[in-house]
Amino acid sequence: MERPVRRPLLELFLSTLYISAFTFGGGFVIITLMKRKFVDELHWIDEPEMLDLTALAQTCPGAIAVNAAILVGWHVAGPAGIAVAVLGTILPPMVILTVISFFYAAFAANRYVALVLQGMQAGVAAVILDVVCGLGEKQLKARSPVHLLIMAGAFAATFFGKVNVICILLTAAAVGAVAALPQRRKGARG
Amino acid sequence: MSILPELFWSFVQVGAFSVGGGYAAMPLIQAQVVESHAWLTMREFTDLITIAEMTPGPIAVNAATFVGIRIAGFAGAVVATFGCILPSLFIVSLLAFVYYRYKSLxxxxxxxxxxxxxxxxxxxxxxxxxxxxxxxxxxxxxxxxxxxxxxxxxxxxxxxxxxxxxxxxxxxxxxxxxxxxxxxxxx
Incomplete structure (x- = not known):
């Protein structure tokens, strides 16, 4: 059920602000937090669409978090949504870096800061892998051999082969385009 | 060229050419900030990367804020960050338009x-x-x-x-x- 949200723009701003403040360690972390918030909690976006937006955010130039905020913002409330989501995403790093820039040497060398950050990293790994388990299960249940091959191949290529992410996405897109050809011919005949 | 437009233009380039996020942006930021403008020393740049990894947010936005503050105060941070996200605003909006228009094909x-x-x-x-x-x-x-x-x-x-x-x-x-x-x- 869609939870009625009285002020979607405010909710969008607070959600992106909150998510961005906790996004340690790169674009995929913010994607998993956005999935939990906008797909599982608010039901603003469905799951396949979130994966599509991830692929788009990843292929476009620029920071993945900002790109994802633009896409989610657009989806929720058009241009105003973009402005609100992007602002929510860039405010926390801006404020934090502004403060830290005045005493950065002490911050980087502090032992307590390091301990907290190491602990948080363990939590980040758990959140990402929990989301992956949910998404992976759905792919397995769909039982499409082509898609399972793509998933295994993409994982091996990035994790073991260190192949560029853009190359992997473009290859998967090409496989999808080729797979569409026989369907189209069938459609033309019938 | 005065400092603010220069800062803006440098980070527009970082935003426009860092495909793949995070670590892909690092060499571009280094080229702009350390090599072509000497706004930061290599030592300061390394500190910046450490801090960017320890704090939330995209590395490019962190770098834009840090460099902006150090060379032109708060206005510098705003101008650099805006420059960094501007290319994304255009390119991603265009792709989003295409996606929502044609996704049922x-x-x-x-x-x-x-x-x-x-x-x-x-x-x-x-x-x-x-x-x-x-x-x-x-x-x-x-x-x-x-x-x-x-x-x-x-x-x-x-x-x-x-x-x-x-x-x-x-x-x-x-x-x-x-x-x-x-x-x-x-x-």
Missing amino acids: ALLQSVLGALRPAVVALIAAAGLGILKQVVFAGQAMAPQNVQWVGVALFAAAFGILRRRRWSPILVISLCGAGGLALGLLAG
Whole structure:
């Protein structure tokens, strides 16, 4: 059920602000937090669409978090949504870096800061892998051999082969385009 | 050219050419900030990367804020950050328009269907990469290098998330507190 949200723009701003403040360690972390918030909690976006937006955010130039905020913002409330989501995403790093820039040497060398950050990293790994388990299960249940091959191949290529992410996405897109050809011919005949 | 437009233009270039996010942006930022403008020394740049990794937010936005503040105060931070996200605003909006307009086409459906399992695999690889960092702390993958505090926190967090729908941010914060407590206990 869609939870009625009285002020979607405010909710969008607070959600992106909150998510961005906790996004340690790169674009995929913010994607998993956005999935939990906008797909599982608010039901603003469905799951396949979130994966599509991830692929788009990843292929476009620029920071993945900002790109994802633009896409989610657009989806929720058009241009105003973009402005609100992007602002929510860039405010926390801006404020934090502004403060830290005045005493950065002490911050980087502090032992307590390091301990907290190491602990948080363990939590980040758990959140990402929990989301992956949910998404992976759905792919397995769909039982499409082509898609399972793509998933295994993409994982091996990035994790073991260190192949560029853009190359992997473009290859998967090409496989999808080729797979569409026989369907189209069938459609033309019938 | 005065400093603010120069700063803006430098980060427009960083934003426009860093495909793949995060680590892809680092050499571009270095080229702009250290090599062509000498706004930061290499030492300051290395500190910046360390801080960017320790604080939330995209590396490019962190770098834009840090460099902007240091050379032109708060106005510098705003101008550099805006420059950095401007190319994304154009390119991503254009692609979003195309996506929502044509996503029901059979061809695009098939392409997106093939992209989704690849995205799941990429997220899995990113998660396992972070887990490896948690377990071995950047050292060789050998039993004597295992960080037991990290392993325990990960196992607890993963168990909770799989069974109960706790907020991920609550879980991450608790792990931070747990890391501090266990780290102090371990001496």
